[in-house]
Amino acid sequence: MSVPGPYQAAAGPSSVPTAPPSYEETVAVNGYYPAPPAPMPGPATGLMTGPDGKGMNPPSYYTQPVPVPNANAIAVQTVYVQQPVSFFDHPVQMCCPSCNKMIVTQLSYNAGALTWLSCGSLCLLGCVAGCCFIPFCVDALQDVDHYCPNCKALLGTYKRL
Incomplete structure (x- = not known):
């Protein structure tokens, strides 16, 4: 006959597995705070003994039941x-991520790849x-930067090419 190890269950009625408690039972029993260990009364002396069998004083605190939500x-x-x-190339209404206000963006036009490509092809x-510099005066050929009118933060850029 072999001795059961710590991972084996002993034969008998206690070896039947039981289901874990439900969520409601766990919340109702444990509440929000762990319960202190219950003292065990001693044999005939009237002293209370702890889990290790030694005498101990009765607890000096009291717990109150915590209301369940x-x-x-x-x-x-x-x-x-x-x-x-x-x-795009028109103002956008949005919430500014810097100042968290509803704004309509301000536009700023800058020379981009399409502007320089147009200038080079005209040249x-x-x-x-001097006619090759006309694309630098046409907003429809330039990139568009969107700024917040309140905090002047750069919110995004629309690149034409």
């Missing part, structure tokens, strides 16, 4: 999700006498 109460939390903003076509 009402199962019917539902906490409502409002979450605002901002969709990704697509920047190759023979517009050398």
